[in-house]
Amino acid sequence: MNKESIKQIPHKTIERLSQYRRALLLVSAKGKTHIFSHEIAEIQHITAVQVRRDLMLIGYSGDLRKGYKIQALVELIGQIIDSPSGQKVAVFGLGNLGMALTHYLSGRRENLYIVAAFDVDEHKIGQSFEGVPCYGMEKVKEIVARENITIGIITVPAEEAKATKNLAIEAGVKGILNYTPVPMEVPEGVFLEEYDMITSLEKVAFYVKELGSSDLENTKRTASK
Amino acid sequence: MNKESIKQIPHKTIERLSQYRRALLLVSAKGKTHIFSHEIAEIQHITAVQVRRDLMLIGYSGDLRKGYKIQALVELIGQIIDSPSGQKVAVFGLGNLGMALTHYLSGRRENLYIVAAFDVDEHKIGQSFEGVPCYGMEKVKEIVARENITIGIITVPAEEAKATKNLAIEAGVKGILNYTPVPMEVPEGVFLEEYDMITSLEKVAFYVKELGSSDLENTKRTASK
């Protein structure tokens, strides 16, 4: 599992590794030390082959008798997806969604720290939420640089989306998680991940309609992409 | 564009149609009546071929001179993805995320109506948020049936995820949007869409790390999937 081969890991596998790890930590907490591919598969509602494929890609070998060693696997996944020193995250836009994310993510992930939030609301600026201080937008450059923030989660209103993204990137952010319905573009060297809740909801609505009007088999989609 | 051919439309295309429609409504509001595939592509940051493919799949033909007629295209997309009489949605779990979604979605989409929220918090039950009444969990069956709710958005804590999903489906919900980190399984005839924010964030973190340690070109991923 050298530098080069890590880069070859498909996006989808990276996503599943993140999920495997959390699942493994849960079963590990119950005292289990080993696990079979089909057990992981069952938890994730995917196939055992898929699990073995993913583990093959990260170069982990299981034991034929007992399956995979949970502890070692968790550590290996960590070596692949975590940064050794962790990464800092800022939330841009402390509306309901920004607040939800702050609440949901802060203090939970070992290696990802939400260290700042930015908003335009005078009532929020200067306050702390879940231990995360909120600053005005004019402080972005200063705080991002000082804290060495590498990831920005954007939850501002659509009208502000593009400007906020530009501000974040100019300040030095290298990864953008865009929860705005506005499609973005980023310069080379910056990673962009987008998720649009309205699209998801409309998609569910579409398939509910279609399922209702026929005997089309059920389908499962997991997103994150 | 008959019944059967609609079902063949790929998931990804359905997602993009939802996005095209919103983009088209925006440019339409500016007085534009026609649009070229490359213009749509530019807004969405995708390729013009992709746009034409999607429109080909829904059987819409443009004009070689002027491109696509915006009004007609919006209507066609509506015919495909909307239910004629609309669909009703309930939010399960009125925490920050549930509140954000309620706020974000209520009254916005023409054909999707958030008509109820469910929570266990005594302080929220009986209240209305954004005009959406909040009920206790024991009312799920009654309200879903009475209001004919077909879609459930699940934002409860992980521990409650599975039970809430089962409750919703037993009550008659036909589509689940799962924002819980717990992978779900649904019976045939129910559509499931899942999105896990932690996975997305860890994925961004991973690629930021990788980009930082090399000259790997930037990548764009859009999710909903």
Added chain:
DNA sequence: GGGTGTGAAGCCGTTCACAGCA
């Protein structure tokens, strides 16, 4: 027998390349 590991095949969605048209 019941696991793992993996080449090969299959599937799905995107992109290429180009024909056709005003």
Added chain:
DNA sequence: TGCTGTGAACGGCTTCACACCC
């Protein structure tokens, strides 16, 4: 010339099928 529409090639991911091993 500049656009649309589309067969064909391509690429990425998943699944099949099976070798191998305790």
